[in-house]
Amino acid sequence: MYHSRISGVGYYVPERIVTNHDLAKIMDTSDEWIQERTGIQRRRHVDPKDGETTSGMGVKAARMAMADAGKSASDIDFVVFATLSPDYYFPGPGVTLQEALGLETVGALDVRNQCSGFIYALSVADQFIKTGMYQNVLVVGAELQSKGLDMTTRGRNVSVIFGDGAGAVVLSRDDRSGFGILSTHLHAEGSWAKELSVIAPGMGQRWVTDILADNNPLDESYFPYMNGQLVFKNAVVRFEEVIREALAANELSQSAIDLLIPHQANLRIAQFIQKKFQLSDDQVYNNIMEYGNTTAASIPIALAEAHQKGKIKEGDLVVLAAFGSGFTWGSALIRW
C-alpha cells in the first residue's frame, strides 16, 4: 500500500466583486440580513463579458497547484473534477481541463457531489494513489454558479449565498507512512435529494423541451431550490459526526486538530462546529465572508489560501469536512 499527500495547492476567483449592497439594489435583501444569517459580506461573480467558464477557472487553479507541486503536465496521471455547474450538460469539464492543460490522453473523471464534491474527489484520487495505480492526480473543484441563480427576490434565500471560483490540489504518492491523507469518510442520504436541488433540465422530470413548451415565466424548476432550515439542521449534525468518525478511525482526540477547514456553507455552521470541537479562532479557516459559498470549490480555495498565508505547517493535523446537496457529506484527515 502506498501513501498519498497533497504536494501542491492553487485557487482562482474571478475579479468581479459583488457586495451585499450590490445585491440589495436588485432584490429585496440587505447587508444586515445576509451578514447576520450567513457571515457573507461579498462574493465573486464572473463578468459575463469575460467568457469565463467552470473548466477555465479550474484550469487556472490547476496551473497554480501544479506549479506549487513542481509538477508539469507530463507528471499528471489522472484528473478528478468536482462541480455542480459544468460547462456542458455533457461531457463533463474534466475533459475540457485535461485538453487545456495538455495532459495528453490521461483519464478524466467528473464528480457530481455538490458541496461534498471536493472531499469525494479527493477520496477517489487517494484510493488510486494508495493502490499504486497512479503517482500524481490532479483534483479540482470549480463552480460558476452566478449564471444559474435566480437574481430576483424570489430566489434570494439561495442567490445571496453562492459565489464563483475554483480550487485545485495535486495529490502525489509519498513513501512516508503517517503523513498525507490519513483517511477519508464519505456518506449520503438520498431521501433528502430534492431539499437542495436543481431538478431541470433532467431526464427524470423536465427536459429543455418541456421548459420551452410550457414557456412559463413563473417556472422555477431550473433554479436552485433549498430548504434552508432543514439543510442547516442536518449540516450541523453531520459535520460533527463525520469529523468524530475520522478522529476515531485514526485513534486521535479532538485536541489533536491543528486546523479545521470546513466547507464554506455558512459562517454560523462553521462557528457551531468550532464550538463543538472547542477550537480557537486560529484553528478554523473561514473565508466565506469574501467568497460566499463556492460549493465544490470552497474547500480547495480555503486550503490554498490558508497554505499561502502560512497557516499550515509541516506535521499539522488538518481536517477537511463538508455537507451539502444529496444530502452528501464527508471528511478527510490530513497530516501535512
Ligand code: UT7
Ligand atoms: O452548501 C450547501 C449547504 N447549504 C447550507 O448549509 C445552507 C444552510 N441554511 C442556511 O444557511 C440558512 O437556512 C439560510 C441562510 C439559507 C437562511 O436562513 P434562515 O434563518 O433559515 O432563514 P429562512 O429561510 O427561515 O427565512 C427567514 C426569513 C423569511 O421571511 P419571513 O417568512 O420570516 O417573513 C425569508 O423570506 O428571511 C427571509 N429571507 C430573506 N430576507 C432577506 C430569505 N432570504 C432572504 C434574503 N434577504 N436574502
